Amino acid sequence: MGEKIRAARKAGGVTLLQLAERSGVSLASLSKAERGLIALSYEKFLAVSQALALDLTDLFHKPSGKGVRERMVVDRVNEAVIYKADRYLYGMLATEWPQKKMTPMYGKVEPGKPVNTADFSRHAGEEFIFVISGSLTMQFENGESRTLHAHDSIYFDSGLGHHYLCASADAVEILVVCVNESNEPGTALAEPRPWTPSNKSPNS
Structure with missing residues (x-):
């Protein structure tokens, strides 16, 4: 990479x-x-x-050998482009679809704590997580946390700093969909919106 x-x-x-x-x-x-x-x-x-x-x-693109974008892209089991970082495994999906408005990923979070607990993940846009198996604790920089079990989900402003923490004995498997703030590739990354009670979402 x-x-x-x-x-x-x-x-x-x-x-x-x-x-x-x-x-x-x-x-x-x-x-x-x-x-x-x-x-x-x-x-x-x-x-x-x-x-x-x-x-x-x-x-993460896998060359398809096709000159034009198809009207649909199918990813079969074990065809995701896999990337590992720290306690996370990302399986990037639909990599053959250019200029996507959404970034779908299969994820696996291993047990353990972040290397730096103060280094929260944050990026412009919104994020949706669906728990496939196991239990996941979403810890936010505002002090709140939510623990999700199999088939639970959460949707939140990804400008709010967050950690993914495995809350089960074995790794938790999740589906993640991120939407960029601008939906335009090549634009500068927007500054995260500060969290205030007025923009607090129901699940944050």
């Missing part, structure tokens, strides 16, 4: 420093990611893809 980021960056004539400034991802993290030393989280991948004027899944 680091090689894909480097190739896209060089193809656009963008230096590492420029990419760091545009994406908000530190120069050190980008350098390590390009060399395969660390795995970036979803929101950092999103920021990098937007800074490079790409659809997020361009970085």
